[in-house]
Amino acid sequence: MAHKPYLQKHTIQHRSNQHPLKRLDFKLKECAISIALAVGLITGMPSYADANVNLNSYNWALPDLSVLISGPPIKDPGALLRYALPIDNKAVREVQKPLEDITESLKIAGVKALDSVERNVRQASRALKQGKSLVVSGLAESKKEHGLELLDKLEAGMDELQQIVEDKKREEVAPKQKELLNYVGGVEEDMVDGFPYEVPEEYQSMPLLKGRATVDMKVKVKDNPNVDECVFRIVLDGYNAPVTAGNFVDLVERHFYDGMEIQRADGFVVQTGDPEGPAEGFIDPSTEKTRTIPLEITVKGEKAPVYGATLEDLGLYKAQTKLPFNAFGTMAMARDEFENNSGSSQIFWLLKESELTPSNANILDGRYAVFGYVTQNEDFLADLKVGDVIESIQVVSGLDNLVNPSYKIAG
Numbered sequence: 001m002a003h004k005p006y007l008q009k010h011t012i013q014h015r016s017n018q019h020p021l022k023r024l025d026f027k028l029k030e031c032a033i034s035i036a037l038a039v040g041l042i043t044g045m046p047s048y049a050d051a052n053v054n055l056n057s058y059n060w061a062l063p064d065l066s067v068l069i070s071g072p073p074i075k076d077p078g079a080l081l082r083y084a085l086p087i088d089n090k091a092v093r094e095v096q097k098p099l100e101d102i103t104e105s106l107k108i109a110g111v112k113a114l115d116s117v118e119r120n121v122r123q124a125s126r127a128l129k130q131g132k133s134l135v136v137s138g139l140a141e142s143k144k145e146h147g148l149e150l151l152d153k154l155e156a157g158m159d160e161l162q163q164i165v166e167d168k169k170r171e172e173v174a175p176k177q178k179e180l181l182n183y184v185g186g187v188e189e190d191m192v193d194g195f196p197y198e199v200p201e202e203y204q205s206m207p208l209l210k211g212r213a214t215v216d217m218k219v220k221v222k223d224n225p226n227v228d229e230c231v232f233r234i235v236l237d238g239y240n241a242p243v244t245a246g247n248f249v250d251l252v253e254r255h256f257y258d259g260m261e262i263q264r265a266d267g268f269v270v271q272t273g274d275p276e277g278p279a280e281g282f283i284d285p286s287t288e289k290t291r292t293i294p295l296e297i298t299v300k301g302e303k304a305p306v307y308g309a310t311l312e313d314l315g316l317y318k319a320q321t322k323l324p325f326n327a328f329g330t331m332a333m334a335r336d337e338f339e340n341n342s343g344s345s346q347i348f349w350l351l352k353e354s355e356l357t358p359s360n361a362n363i364l365d366g367r368y369a370v371f372g373y374v375t376q377n378e379d380f381l382a383d384l385k386v387g388d389v390i391e392s393i394q395v396v397s398g399l400d401n402l403v404n405p406s407y408k409i410a411g
Contacts, residue, residue: 073324073326075326075328076103076327077235077327077329077330077373077374077375077378078178078181078182078185078375079181080323080324080326080327080373081185081212081235081237081375082096082181082184082185082188084237084322084323085188085191085192086192086196086239086303087138087188087191087192089134089135089138089188090131090134091127091131091134091135091138092131092135092138092184092187092188092191094127094131095127095128095131095135095154096181096184096188098120098121098123098124098127099120099121099124099177099180099181099184101120102117102173102174102177103174103177104116105119105120106170106173110170111168111170113170114165114168114170114173117165117173118162118166121161121162121165122162124158124180125158125162128151128154128155128158135151135187136148136151138191139187139190139191140190140191140192140194141193142193143189143190143191143193144190146186147186147187147190147191150186150187150190151183151187154180154183154184154187157176157179157180157183158180160176161173161176161177161180164176192211192239195210195211195239195242196239196303196304197303197304198304199242199243200307203243203293203294203307204404205404206243206246206247206293207246207247207250207402207403207404207405207406208238208246208402208403208404209236209238209241209242209245209246209249209398209401209402210238210242210246210401210402210403211238211239211398211401212235212236212237212238212398212401213235213236213238213245213249213395213397213398213399213401213402214233214234214236214395214397214398215233215234215236215249215252215393215394215395215396216231216232216233216234216393216396217231217232217234217390217392217393218230218231218232218390218391218393218394219231219232219262219388219389219390219391220388220389220390220391221383221384221385221388222385222387222388222389223385224383224385226383227380227383229391230377230380230383231376231377232329232374232377232378232380232381233374233377234331234372234373234374234375235373235375236248236249236331236371236372236398237323237371237372237373238371238398238401240298240322240323240371241296241298241305241323241369241370241371241372242296243293243294243296243305243307244293244296244343244369244371245371245372246403247291247293247333247343248347248371248372249395249399250402250406250407251282251345252393252394253395253399253402253405253407254407255392256275256282256345257272257273257390257393258390258391258392258393259389259391260272260275260389260390261388261389261390262384262385262386262387262388263386264348264386265384265385265386265388267351267352267382268351268352269348269349269350269351270348270349270351270381270384271334271346271347271348271349272346272348273334273344273345273346273347274345274346275345280344280346281343281344281345281346282345284406286406290344291344291345292341292342292343292344293333293341293343293344294307294308294340294343295307295308295309295310295335295341295343295368295369296369296371297310297311297321297366297369298321298322298323299311299316299319299320299322299366300319300320300321300322308340308341309340310340310366310367311365311366311367312366312367313340316366319366320365321365321366323370323371323372324362324365324370325350325362325364325365325368325370326362327373327374327378328350328351328352328374328378328379328381329349329350329373329374329375329378329381330349330350330370330373331347331348331349331370331371331372331373331374332347332348332349332350332364332368332369332370332371333346333347333369334346334347334348335368335369343369349374349381350364
């Protein structure tokens with residue numbers, strides 16, 4: 001039977017006697033990619049390899065070296081979500097960037113970090129004063145009042161952050177920074193006027209998330225003296241993955257995942273979603289068949305996703321995705337490796353960088369559909385083990401963005 005790294009039933013460790021990931025093949029794959037990456041950087045030759053393809057015949061090009069060295073990749077899930085919004089407002093981005101740079105400033109030891117933080121705050125404040133009219137003009141008319149309230153809170157909050165820096169209260173900087181960036185993100189969301197494109201006709205009747213939604217996933221942890229129960233906050237991005245995110249929210253509302261165990265946790269990914277029985281996905285009771293969804297990838301610079309094809313299939317070897325596998329806790333849809341449109345209910349969260357998954361040069365990007373990020377308690381994902389139980393997943397905001405909810409039809 002062909003090896004399917006993220007969907008095939010034998011990858012679920014507690015349900016099979018077969019080796020869960022064919023670890024030898026996996027290690028050989030990592031080794032091959034390490035060598036190929038080094039060769040590619042030196043020679044410019046294609047540098048990625050798939051475990052099922054001969055290196056000599058593999059023709060997927062490495063992204064330009066400039067992509068790899070253009071700057072540190074964005075790994076913060078909040079920042080990734082902000083930049084993924086379908087807006088084009090330079091003025092608000094010029095406020096956002098220095099506030100995000102405070103994270104780097106705080107890596108400096110002691111109170112010296114505050115000098116750098118102060119520069120960040122002054123730059124952000126100046127950008128907001130100079131560009132406020134352009135920010136306001138970018139707000140959607142239906143959301144303008146809310147956006148203006150957030151801008152007032154942002155201005156007041158930056159004054160408060162300036163005072164925190166002057167008082168040398170270093171420990172208060174990061175919480176205030178997070179608060180301010182939440183305001184910025186809210187302003188940017190208020191710039192989105194409706195859903196920005198039409199989903200292809202063949203998918204229009206499926207559950208679709210036309211916007212963002214937030215869910216809380218409560219997990220009961222077994223055999224871990226440090227963690228007993230943890231709630232993970234996850235933001236789902238329907239702007240860039242409406243079909244994938246909509247399918248997931250629909251299953252959440254059906255309580256499909258409640259009581260389900262973590263089925264894979266190997267330090268590379270955490271995975272769940274394989275129901276009991278022979279089926280590898282969600283059986284829709286209205287059809288008595290497995291509900292599958294298409295592979296859905298949004299490329300930077302494009303307004304709508306591409307469906308049913310990997311970026312490799314399309315020859316977009318240098319394209320970057322709007323929702324990359326950069327952040328710890330990146331959430332994606334599992335599928336059969338050899339069938340693009342076989343996603344159903346199995347989901348996984350990426351944990352670690354390796355030769356396989358370096359941020360900004362990631363062979364998972366464009367092959368699997370990312371549809372959200374864990375934004376709170378993501379570090380605890382690494383503590384999860386096979387057999388830990390998802391007690392519940394609940395939508396805490398954005399349910400009104402779900403259209404065609406099949407769970408309501410099912411009653």
